[in-house]
Amino acid sequence: MAAKKFPIEAGHIMMFARAVGDPNPIYHDADAAADTEPGNVIAPPTFYQSSAQYDPDYFLRPKIGEPWFGSGKNPTGVPPKRTGGDGGTGLHAEQRFEYFRHVSPGETLTIKTRPGKTWERQGKRGGNLTFSENITEYFDESGELVVRATGVGVRTEKVVESD
Amino acid sequence: MALQASKIQVGDTHTQKLTDDLSRTQIVQYAGASGDYNPLHSDEIFTTKVAKYPTVFAHGMLTMGMTGRMVTDYVGDGRLTAYGVRFTRQVWPGDALTATAKVDAVREEDGQNLVDLSVTTVNQDGDVVVMGKATAKIDP
Numbered sequence: 001m002a003a004k005k006f007p008i009e010a011g012h013i014m015m016f017a018r019a020v021g022d023p024n025p026i027y028h029d030a031d032a033a034a035d036t037e038p039g040n041v042i043a044p045p046t047f048y049q050s051s052a053q054y055d056p057d058y059f060l061r062p063k064i065g066e067p068w069f070g071s072g073k074n075p076t077g078v079p080p081k082r083t084g085g086d087g088g089t090g091l092h093a094e095q096r097f098e099y100f101r102h103v104s105p106g107e108t109l110t111i112k113t114r115p116g117k118t119w120e121r122q123g124k125r126g127g128n129l130t131f132s133e134n135i136t137e138y139f140d141e142s143g144e145l146v147v148r149a150t151g152v153g154v155r156t157e158k159v160v161e162s163d
Numbered sequence: 164m165a166l167q168a169s170k171i172q173v174g175d176t177h178t179q180k181l182t183d184d185l186s187r188t189q190i191v192q193y194a195g196a197s198g199d200y201n202p203l204h205s206d207e208i209f210t211t212k213v214a215k216y217p218t219v220f221a222h223g224m225l226t227m228g229m230t231g232r233m234v235t236d237y238v239g240d241g242r243l244t245a246y247g248v249r250f251t252r253q254v255w256p257g258d259a260l261t262a263t264a265k266v267d268a269v270r271e272e273d274g275q276n277l278v279d280l281s282v283t284t285v286n287q288d289g290d291v292v293v294m295g296k297a298t299a300k301i302d303p
Contacts, residue, residue: 012196019189019196020228021182026240037165038241045231045246049224053198060201070202075212092223096247096295150247 003054003111006138008043010105016047042102048138048147049095051111093131094152101146109138109146116150123156130155165239166301168269168276179233181260181284185221190256193225223250226260226293230284233262238278238299248282248295259287264297276301 010030017027025032026042033041052058062068067077103109116133123129131154138147182189191205199222202209210219227248234246254260261284268279280297 015192016196016228019192020225020232021189022228022232022235024232024235024240036240042241044228045235045243046224046228049199050197055198058198060199062200068202069209070200070206071208071212075208092250094247094249095224095227096245097243098245099243102241102243 003051003056003058006048006051006054006109006111008103008105008107008109010041012050012053013041013043013047013105016050017044020044020046038102038104040104042104045097045099046095048097048136048149051109051136051138090153090155092151093154094150096150098148099146100144100148101140103138103140103146107140109140112137112139127156165242166237166278166299168271168278168301168303171266171269171278171301173266173268175266176263177233177237178261178263179236181229181233181262183259185254185256185258185260187219187256190219190221190225193222193228197222197224199224218255220256221254221258223254223293226250226254226284227295229260230262230282230293233284234264234280234282234297234299237264238280238297238301242299242301243297244277244300245296245298246282247297248293250293252286252290252292254286254292258292260284260292267296269301276303 014028022044026036027044030041069076069078113136116135118132121129131152134151136149137145140146194200194205203214204219204222207219210216263283264280266278267281270277278299278301282295282297283291284293286292
């Protein structure tokens with residue numbers, strides 16, 4: 001299950017912009033943003049992905065009191081099959097955003113997700129590759145679609161070598 | 164300032180350096196901000212011993228986000244209507260990244276001027292790490 005509500009917060013936008021190395025004041029300075037064309041702080045183009053913060057079940061965040069597949073006492077905290085014991089891993093192959101409007105702090109978006117296409121291809125280095133699309137749509141408080149995000153994940157049968 | 168259709172041509176390019184030396188800490192920063200705590204991006208022990216990669220590597224979305232800075236610096240704030248990339252190669256700590264937008268088309272749709280861009284980010288060896296497209300509203 002994905003997040004259902006995504007509150008857009010100024011501090012979150014500031015931290016996200018810092019993380020992607022973008023010093024543009026429109027992401028952290030409300031006074032400076034007031035003099036820009038949008039007239040307000042706006043979210044950077046890939047910010048929408050961070051709605052994962054509001055997904056209670058997001059599998060790439062440790063859950064309180066539950067084993068985590070990263071290292072602690074041992075190199076992984078769960079049995080190897082959950083991490084792809086054959087060394088195969090899921091990777092992010094492609095990401096697309098369509099923007100109908102750019103959002104600002106104080107808004108709360110409603111999120112709807114649906115699966116897209118699935119296809120297979122023989123990889124050069126990673127064995128058989130399975131691609132699957134996931135479509136996430138973000139709606140504003142008046143029900144208007146503001147952003148559509150399409151992610152494509154790929155699962156490989158074995159570790160992709162870096163050459 | 165947004166781009167102006169009258170001042171750009173197909174084939175024009177805009178290049179920006181994104182980082183000289185991507186740090187593991189910046190990757191951790193991105194994990195914290197985005198909420199993607201996959202240990203492949205921050206946990207050296209898990210990544211080398213369990214997942215068998217040589218070291219941790221950047222989220223594809225970090226590279227896409229860093230590349231997005233180049234795009235929005237070029238087209239102007241709040242002007243993007245589409246931005247998409249394929250992740251073609253992993254980005255490792257220590258990589259130097261440079262992003263380039265190339266003007267593919269300058270067009271008009273329903274009275275709105277638009278620019279279509281090809282977007283490419285390369286590492287210090289010139290290998291493409293992300294490539295994609297962006298479209299933005301521009302001024303006449």
